[in-house]
Amino acid sequence: MKQKDYIGIAALTTLIIIVPYLVTNDYYLGVLIFTALNCLACIGLCLLMGYAGQISIGHGAFIAIGAYASAILTTKLGWSPWAAMGFGVVTVIFVAFFVGIPTLRLKGHYLAMATLGFASIVHIVSVAAVGFTGGPSGIMNIPRLSIFGFQLNSDVKFFYFSWAIVIAGLYLAVNLIYSRVGRGLKAIHGSQDAASSLGVNITVYKIKIFVLSAIYASISGSLYAHYVLYIDPGPFDVMHSVLLVTMVAVGGIHNIWGALTGAILLSLLPEFLSFLSDYLQGFGIRYKTDYDTLVYGAILLLIMLFLPEGLFDGLYRSIKAVFNLKNRLMKGRSQGAV
Amino acid sequence: MQSDILKLEQLHKNFGGVTAVDNLSLSFAKGEVTSLIGPNGAGKTTVFNLITGFIKPSSGKIIFNGWHLNGKKPHMIAAMGIGRTFQNVQVFSNMTVLENIMVGRHLRSRCGMFFSSVLPPFLRLEENRIRSAAKEWISFLKLDQYADFSAGILPLGNQRMLEIARALALEPNLLLLDEPASGLNARETIAMGELIQKIKSMDITVILVEHDMELVMDISDRVAVINFGRLIAEGTPKEVQQNPDVITAYLGT
Known part of the structure; x- marks a missing residue:
C-alpha cells in the first residue's frame, strides 16, 4: 500500500463519520447505503476487470445468490443472518469456481457473452423457482442484522456498518x-504469454480473482437483503450487472x-x-421525468468521450495540473521579484 | 566435454497440414551460447514455443536436465529454470519498469491471495526483498533512470533490455532469446552482444534466435541452422559459414 492510498482511506473514513451528521433525511441515508453496496461489488469487479483484465457481465448474479442465500436461510430455516451470509459466500465460491473454469478460457467479447448468459440464467431461476425463491413476489420478513446483540435497526447504524465493510474491503x-498476486494479475492483463513465461499460473490466477470478486458481490447481496428486509428478482436482473460494469468503467477501470x-x-x-427536477418545478420549470434518463446518458457519454481513462483519473490529473500551474506561477512571481 | 542441458529428440510439429518442425534432434551444451538460425519461417520460434510449453509437440521428446518437458505448462517450465523473451516484445505496458522485473521474482515467493490481502508484517519484509532484488537487476541492465517509468513508453531497445532483465530475475539455468537485436541500431546491437556474453559468464546457458549474422558469429559457441523445420547444419560458427547447404539455403540455388 502506498502513501496515497493511506491518505485516500483516511479521507474516506473521515467523510463517512461526518456524513450522518449532515444528512439527516432517512431517504438520502438509504441512498448512501445502496451506494455502499454498489461500491463493495465494484471493488471486486475492478480487481477482475481493471487489474486482471477479465470482463464479467454476470456479477449481478453473484449479488443475487448472496441475497437469496441470506433471505432463504434466515426466513425458511431460521438460520442466524451471519451463518446465512457465510453460507452465501461459500455457495458463491463454488458457483464462481465452476462457472469460471470453462468461461475464463474465453477472451474479450466471448467472455462477456458467457458471463452475460450466466447472469440471465440466475435471473430466470430466481423468477421461476417459485417454491424456493418466492418467484416474482419475492421473500418478505428477512430479519435485521445484529452485532453481538446490538441490532442494526436504524439507517444510521446500517450506514456505518455497510461503509465499514466497504472500507475493510477496500483495504484488502x-x-x-x-x-x-496483484502483480501477477496485472501481468496477465499486460501479456498472458509473458506472464506464464515468468511462472504465473494464469488459469489458476484468473479463477481465483473471479472467485474473490464474486465474494465481494455476494456480501453486497447479503447486506442488501438484510437492509431492505425484502427481496424479489427485480433488482438482480442482467441490467444490474451491466450497470456495475458501467460504474467501474466510468470511474476508471485501471484504478x-x-x-x-x-x-x-x-x-x-x-x-x-x-432532486434537480423537483427543485426546478418550484420555479415553474416542468419537464417529463424521462429527461432525467436523457441527461444521465449524456453525462456518461461525455465522461467516456473526454475522460476515456475514467472520471477519477481525469479529476486527479486536472487537480495535479492546477497545482503545477500554481507552483509555476508562484515560482515565476518570486523569480520576478528577484 | 560439458554435459548437455537441453536435448531435443526427433521433435515434430504439424500445424494442420504444414510441418513446422520436422524430426529435429539437437543438443545444447551447458554454459554455451548456441544460436538457432535459418530463413524466415524456418521454424525457429516454433522450437522456442515447443521448449517453453506454449505449444505441444506432435511427437518427439524435449529433455531438460534429465526432465521430460512434454505436456508441461509454460509456468511449470519457468519454475524448472527456463526463461525466455519474445520476438515481439511483451513487456507489461500497464506496469512500471520496476514492477515488470518484480513479476520476474514471482516464483521466488509463495504467498497467496489471502496473505497478500491481509498483509502481515513478514510479508512486508518479503516485499522489500523482492523489491531490492528487482532493483539489482535494473542496475545490472543499466535501466536505473527508468525504474518508475511506465514500461510501455520506453524505446524499443530498452524494452528488449527490460524483457531480458525480467527473464533474468527468474534466475534461470537456460535463457531463450528470440531475436533480441531485431529493431536495434548498431550501437544497441553491440551492447546486446556484450550483455549476452555477460549472461554466459554468469553460468546461464543461452539459446539465441537471431537474424543479425555478425552478432551470431561473434558471440555463439555453436550454431545450428534449420530450414523448413529440418536441421541442415550444426557446428562452430566457422564450420557453419563454410557449409554448402547453408549457403544454398540462404542464397538460393
Missing part, C-alpha cells in the same frame, strides 16, 4: 494490488479508487437529477 483490495468514484457517482446521479 489495495493490499492485494501491491502484492505478488480501484476509480471504481469507487464511479460507483458513488452513478448511485447518486439519478437521485440528484430527480
Whole structure:
C-alpha cells in the first residue's frame, strides 16, 4: 500500500463519520447505503476487470445468490443472518469456481457473452423457482442484522456498518494490488504469454480473482437483503450487472479508487437529477421525468468521450495540473521579484 | 566435454497440414551460447514455443536436465529454470519498469491471495526483498533512470533490455532469446552482444534466435541452422559459414 492510498482511506473514513451528521433525511441515508453496496461489488469487479483484465457481465448474479442465500436461510430455516451470509459466500465460491473454469478460457467479447448468459440464467431461476425463491413476489420478513446483540435497526447504524465493510474491503483490495498476486494479475492483463513465461499460473490466477470478486458481490447481496428486509428478482436482473460494469468503467477501470468514484457517482446521479427536477418545478420549470434518463446518458457519454481513462483519473490529473500551474506561477512571481 | 542441458529428440510439429518442425534432434551444451538460425519461417520460434510449453509437440521428446518437458505448462517450465523473451516484445505496458522485473521474482515467493490481502508484517519484509532484488537487476541492465517509468513508453531497445532483465530475475539455468537485436541500431546491437556474453559468464546457458549474422558469429559457441523445420547444419560458427547447404539455403540455388 502506498502513501496515497493511506491518505485516500483516511479521507474516506473521515467523510463517512461526518456524513450522518449532515444528512439527516432517512431517504438520502438509504441512498448512501445502496451506494455502499454498489461500491463493495465494484471493488471486486475492478480487481477482475481493471487489474486482471477479465470482463464479467454476470456479477449481478453473484449479488443475487448472496441475497437469496441470506433471505432463504434466515426466513425458511431460521438460520442466524451471519451463518446465512457465510453460507452465501461459500455457495458463491463454488458457483464462481465452476462457472469460471470453462468461461475464463474465453477472451474479450466471448467472455462477456458467457458471463452475460450466466447472469440471465440466475435471473430466470430466481423468477421461476417459485417454491424456493418466492418467484416474482419475492421473500418478505428477512430479519435485521445484529452485532453481538446490538441490532442494526436504524439507517444510521446500517450506514456505518455497510461503509465499514466497504472500507475493510477496500483495504484488502489495495493490499492485494501491491502484492505478488496483484502483480501477477496485472501481468496477465499486460501479456498472458509473458506472464506464464515468468511462472504465473494464469488459469489458476484468473479463477481465483473471479472467485474473490464474486465474494465481494455476494456480501453486497447479503447486506442488501438484510437492509431492505425484502427481496424479489427485480433488482438482480442482467441490467444490474451491466450497470456495475458501467460504474467501474466510468470511474476508471485501471484504478480501484476509480471504481469507487464511479460507483458513488452513478448511485447518486439519478437521485440528484430527480432532486434537480423537483427543485426546478418550484420555479415553474416542468419537464417529463424521462429527461432525467436523457441527461444521465449524456453525462456518461461525455465522461467516456473526454475522460476515456475514467472520471477519477481525469479529476486527479486536472487537480495535479492546477497545482503545477500554481507552483509555476508562484515560482515565476518570486523569480520576478528577484 | 560439458554435459548437455537441453536435448531435443526427433521433435515434430504439424500445424494442420504444414510441418513446422520436422524430426529435429539437437543438443545444447551447458554454459554455451548456441544460436538457432535459418530463413524466415524456418521454424525457429516454433522450437522456442515447443521448449517453453506454449505449444505441444506432435511427437518427439524435449529433455531438460534429465526432465521430460512434454505436456508441461509454460509456468511449470519457468519454475524448472527456463526463461525466455519474445520476438515481439511483451513487456507489461500497464506496469512500471520496476514492477515488470518484480513479476520476474514471482516464483521466488509463495504467498497467496489471502496473505497478500491481509498483509502481515513478514510479508512486508518479503516485499522489500523482492523489491531490492528487482532493483539489482535494473542496475545490472543499466535501466536505473527508468525504474518508475511506465514500461510501455520506453524505446524499443530498452524494452528488449527490460524483457531480458525480467527473464533474468527468474534466475534461470537456460535463457531463450528470440531475436533480441531485431529493431536495434548498431550501437544497441553491440551492447546486446556484450550483455549476452555477460549472461554466459554468469553460468546461464543461452539459446539465441537471431537474424543479425555478425552478432551470431561473434558471440555463439555453436550454431545450428534449420530450414523448413529440418536441421541442415550444426557446428562452430566457422564450420557453419563454410557449409554448402547453408549457403544454398540462404542464397538460393
